[in-house]
Amino acid sequence: MTELGHIAQKVRSKNAGPFWLTMDIFCWNRADFDRISAALGTDQVAALFRIDSTNIKRFDIADLNVVKFSLPRPTIQGTRSDRDMHGAAWAVLLEEMEIA
Known part of the structure; x- marks a missing residue:
């Protein structure tokens, strides 16, 4: 198994x-896109961020x-x-996820 960040060119997160x-x-x-797309399941991402997988929107953009992945913020942006x-720290968790 390999960390996602070692296969991908870049992993980033931000506000939507x-x-x-x-x-x-x-x-x-x-080839890397096909590998990541096949190995990284929406359920795995949901488990990583501790949310229900039905709340995640996934887009595989082959071109x-x-x-x-888009998911609800745990708190509204800018609240106490x-x-x-900026939502930038979430990418690190995804980068360190192990995939086949």
């Missing part, structure tokens, strides 16, 4: 409005070699309990 986060996995080429205003 005040209520959603989006995570993009950029792949070097089509761009990108796998994208928001510890990551």
